[in-house]
């Protein structure tokens with residue numbers, strides 16, 4: 504049953520109380536000293552240039568978060584390959600370094616050096632938009648003699664035609680009929696768009712991933728270090744390549760799939776390659792899933808094993824997320840690509856106020872706690888980061904006080920009000936613009952539109968200039984604090 508949850512009342516600390524709070528105490532992330540235990544996790548804002556370079560809008564976006572002085576700010580998922588990927592940041596070539604270095608400078612300047620800046624680096628596999636029916640059957644579907652014979656066996660009424668005839672006949676069938684005739688993979692490519700998976704060992708580039716990825720990640724990490732980032736977060740979560748290796752749905756039979764030990768082999772090899780490139784004095788951690796949420800996917804027991812192995816290998820932190828997978832995502836419209844945050848697993852990743860009895864607030868903390876306990880049981884002190892519906896000081900502080908996690912990440916609350924951690928620390932919590940957790944921002948991300956928060960638009964008529972969306976209807980920057988004219 505869907506329950507619409509109210510935002511709980513927030514009791515904010517005085518400046519004196521905040522000074523005692525664990526949230527605002529320093530700690531170490533391996534070799535990296537951080538000023539506070541507050542964390543803004545990776546969020547893609549769709550602001551890079553079409554070629555993947557840092558844009559002026561990116562500088563403003565990260566500079567704005569930095570002014571709120573979180574202990575750690577993580578730059579959005581940034582692609583490690585030198586391939587076109589639209590307005591998403593890239594780090595797959597040295598030409599991206601100068602722009603990224605500017606971003607580092609901007610964050611340092613705006614936070615007066617108080618925020619440490621990490622970059623999340625990721626690899627993703629090929630994905631195509633959902634094709635028009637006619638295009639799929641006339642152009643995209645692979646149809647050799649053997650496949651034609653198989654289809655004719657299943658549907659004798661379609662036999663005795665040449666290839667063009669069969670293609671035309673298939674394009675006339677209903678979806679229900681096609682689901683019967685096509686293989687599950689063909690039906691998926693037709694109805695949702697073609698998506699490469701790590702199980703496609705017949706594709707040479709997929710078979711080679713264990714040989715290619717360690718170097719690609721290590722090269723990217725070296726560039727990040729050169730650009731001046733304080734550390735790296737390896738993206739081992741959500742719908743992307745490394746999370747797919749960790750998934751129980753990984754069926755590779757090349758020593759990198761099947762058992763848990765084999766599934767974690769590549770993530771460990773990537774870690775080792777990156778570590779040997781950046782050295783032990785550089786902060787290197789990862790983000791993993793506490794639960795994939797999808798049918799047949801990895802669960803918390805798997806995640807405890809992964810967290811322990813990765814911590815034992817030497818990760819400087821483990822950040823825990825949940826869900827966000829392609830497998831259960833909604834069918835995209837024709838011409839759009841499947842988006843991994845639209846299904847049940849996506850909702851678990853970014854929970855909304857329309858939820859079950861558990862509600863969205865701190866919903867995923869228990870996963871981080873379980874992983875943390877497994878790591879502690881090994882005698883390791885690796886810090887664990889939790890995220891998911893954390894938007895009040897009390898909740899954040901209680902998580903730390905009760906040792907459920909070591910750092911608290913807030914994505915949407917920090918988007919709604921990039922100053923919120925600072926306001927709480929200064930005893931100005933009553934001025935926090937509180938996230939309402941209805942996912943307007945996520946809807947923009949889904950449409951690949953520049954991400955903004957609906958609450959910013961309440962200050963649409965505020966004095967001064969601020970960036971507007973292309974249609975002139977949305978603010979693209981958060982209102983300033985203390986209230987002042989923006990320039």
Ligand SMILES: Cc1cc2nc3c(=O)[nH]c(=O)nc-3n(C[C@H](O)[C@H](O)[C@H](O)COP(=O)(O)O)c2cc1C
Pocket residue numbers: 544545546547548579580623740741790824852853854890891892893912913914915916944945948954
């Ligand atoms: C617009 C948007 C973009 C996101 N992009 C990323 C990303 O690049 N990498 C990532 O690991 N998580 C990403 N996330 C997930 C967040 O980091 C976070 O885990 C999730 O929103 C739950 O935290 P919250 O409840 O504090 O928002 C994104 C979330 C939002 C709202």
Ligand code: SF4
Pocket residue numbers: 915916918919937938939940941942943944945955956957958
């Ligand atoms: S758009 Fe909605 S869910 Fe997103 S940050 Fe703003 S208030 Fe929160």
